[in-house]
Amino acid sequence: MSKKNKHNDHEEHNDESWLLPYSDLMTLLLALFIVLFGMSTVDAQKFQEMSEAFQSVLTGGSGVLDQNAMTSNSKTSNSDSELPKPSSDGLMTKKNELKRQEQENLEALKKQLDTYIKNNGLTDDLETKLNQSQLMITISDKALFASGEAEVKPEARQLAKAISTMLQKFPDYEIIVSGHTDNVPISTYEYPSNWDLSSVRALNFMKILLINTNLDPKKFSAIGYGEYHPVAGNDTAVGRAQNRRVEVSIIRKYADSSEQLGVTAAHE
Template sequence: MSKKRHEHHEEHADESWLLPYSDLMTLLLALFIVLYAASAVNTSKLEEMSKAFKTAFNSGISIFEQGAITEDDQMRKRTDETDERKDDGNKNKSREALMQQEQQNLEQLQKELDKYIGKNGLSSQLDTQLNHSQLLITIRDNALFPSGSASIKPDSQKLAKAIAQMLQQYPGYEILITGHTDNQPIKTAEFPSNWELSSQRALNFMKILLENGKFDPKHFSSTAKGEYRPLQPNDTDAGRAVNRRVEVSILRNYIEPADANSNDRTLSAIANDNKQP
């Protein structure tokens, strides 16, 4: 009996092949799932992943850190960018308001100067011009100095003080005083050339202005152009008389970006404005 049962057991079919077969089926199922997922990829998610890679490479953030950025982080970033745009807009509005106020101030100052010029019969000796960079006051030399001298006439000091009184109402502007001569050579112990004459004339006029204690001297400067910035040809007496002058420039604090990249203004730019009659 025992021998027969043993023989029957040996004839039973071997089912060990089922284990690797089931593993193979599982792998095939996983493969088909991956292939299906790849064919139905979410384009929006792919774009987000692409942006994440770009940001990581451009900003130096590792892809693992980038992956940790949440939707809340993105919302905060967009909010910050919106706030920055608002701040820039407010700054632009504020600058425009300041520019408008400055324009009004300089126009009012020009009116006061022109009124003083007309009231005192000085239209042939003084002139004002308002342009994109400055309010320019031009004073002929015969209104201030004796011929060949840098000493301001006693009666002309009243003119300088009157101009100072009007200027003091509008503080905070840079004031540049520039001396000019004609091309007639001068050579004295005091003035070896027209450079020294034009320089001393500008300096002396500035000193009269600064006698007004309400001015801050740090806003004032003087320079000389000699005979090299004429308004008229120097071949006539009338032309030479126009070229001998002192100019007072009240420089704008706010100018259009098209006129300058910043508020920095060079003397050469101001000189170009001064060349215009």
């Protein structure tokens, strides 16, 4: 009887021994599933965010990245809006004032030149013209040079000096000195073509202007146009005489870009 009891106690002990490792295993499995579940949840969220971001880029929707960009742009716009912006009306008013002042200055220079021309009996050799792009002084070639030559006459140096004195009041303006001829061919050792003659004439007259050290050479340029920018027909002696000339152009600083085309048109 006692052996039987001992046997029963031994069986009961064997039946309970598996609970401990089983509980440990279940605990570990539970922990594993919790970790896996947590990882899968985070990845799903990240995947969803990435999916929305790509959808925003591809379809123009408002995903996470788009929202961030909108927030950043909004902050930037707000910052920019706090900065003072120049008034377009104010800029236009300032430009108009500068153009008005320039117009007055050039008109005053033209009047001074016209007075000098009249007082010195040069009305047949010089004239001035003010338009939307420049103030142009046109000088007949016979007032400056001998026929077929480019050396400035001694008596014409006084004219160049007078013009340079007037120009020094406008130190910030670009000055273009251009030479022109008629269409009669020239072929000499010194001047093989009208191109050469017109270029050297413009250069020589500019050099005399720049004897005045108050003028800035950086503002000056000399151009030879030859026979290709006539102002009159070359079929008469009068027309050819008008085409043989030197022009001194004071270029406006505040003319509109469309008006600047007048600089080229004036020589065509």
